[in-house]
Amino acid sequence: MPSRPLSWDDVRLFLAVAEGGSVSQAARSLQLGQATVSRRLADMELSVGEPLVTRRAQGCELTAAGERLLPAAQRMAEWAQEAEIRLMRPTHRLEGKVRIAAAPGPAFELLAPLAGHLRQSAPGLQLEVLAGVETLSLARGEAELSLRLERPNSAELLTLAELRCPLAAYASPDYARQLPERPRPEQVDWIVWAPPYEHLPVNQALAAAIPDFRPVFSSDDYLVQLAACRAGVGAMVLAVAPHAHALTQGLVRLALSPGPTVQAELFLVAHRRAAELPRTRFVAEALGAILQDLQHQEAG
Known part of the structure; x- marks a missing residue:
């Protein structure tokens, strides 16, 4: 057993290293210094009593202990996201941040113009676009919406709109x-x-x-x-x-x-939990309308 109980901050840091593949990538995703991440990971390993990752020149690999911890860490991330959603106070005013993960092309062509539309129709919303090739995890709350090049295969993920x-x-x-x-x-x-x-x-x-x-x-x-x-x-x-x-x-x-x-092929995807939020639903409907209009133009 660990010499002290593991906190969510411990597990979140381990998960960032495991999924990012390196301490430097984890530091960027957590917005922390690389030395801070290394020190906190070492403290966590000392508490656990064995290494969780093997440091290599090109990144990190999980040890056997890290592999055992990973599924539980991923579930904790999902529960943290669930708790955050459940504690949000209902409001009639659309406000707050909606993060959309997308490949660079759709991010440039569709999401940047969408931000201009939202500034007019819902000025309280803040759109954060995470442009990259990697697929971020909606289950762990890395984004609320995703524009993906492949249809999701999880029952927890909803395909809200699509374009071919x-x-x-x-x-x-x-x-x-x-x-x-x-x-x-x-x-x-x-x-x-x-x-x-x-x-x-x-x-x-x-x-x-x-x-x-x-x-x-x-x-x-x-x-x-x-x-x-x-x-x-x-x-x-x-x-x-x-x-x-x-x-x-x-x-x-x-x-x-x-x-x-x-x-x-482009699929607008949301996790079932995040899709319940009014601000996420509003942005999804606006983006879905754009995709539907483009599909009609293509068909015509």
Whole structure:
């Protein structure tokens, strides 16, 4: 048994290290200094009586004791989120923070403009957009809503809206003029995801369509890829999005012959508990209406 009872702060810190994969990532997510996280983790391990993680040059791995603690820590995080929701006072005024996790493209195209709409219709709301490729945990309260590229498979997660649209190749006008009228995929210089995101569908589709596929430029940052595309470095695959904030503005759609067949899917997801909050429901309905309108435009 631990020499002292474990507190929620102890468990929360351990969970941040376990899920972040490193002390530095945990420090960023908890908004603490790296030395503070290391010291508190060491104190926790001293209390437990055995190491919970193995420190390595590239991050941390759970020990056998850490693996035993992880499921209980995850349940504690869910209960903490449940307690927070249950203790919130009901109010008729929409106010407070709603966090939305999303991939970088949808965050830029959909969520930033949504914030402008919410400032007019519900000025008491604060929208916090967490843009990244990783999927955050709604069960543990890392966000209230999520725009995901895959449909959730948990019964505790609700799919509130969805959007499907085709993807196409886009390039700057200057770069497009250098290509044949209907270029083959292997004639194009491609801009794609760099590790650790090379497994994403766009990379896989291009690799399947082009023998010995070698991109001209890659980055782990979506907006860096887009900047390279606009600068004429090459072409990239983007969603065919018929709205004013589309990332394709100023770019030219290439008529590939033939092109890789990839379809974008986007799912608006909430945990059952968070979906009960009026402010979360309001933001979800506003965002769901945008997705539905885009789907109708695409179908038309």
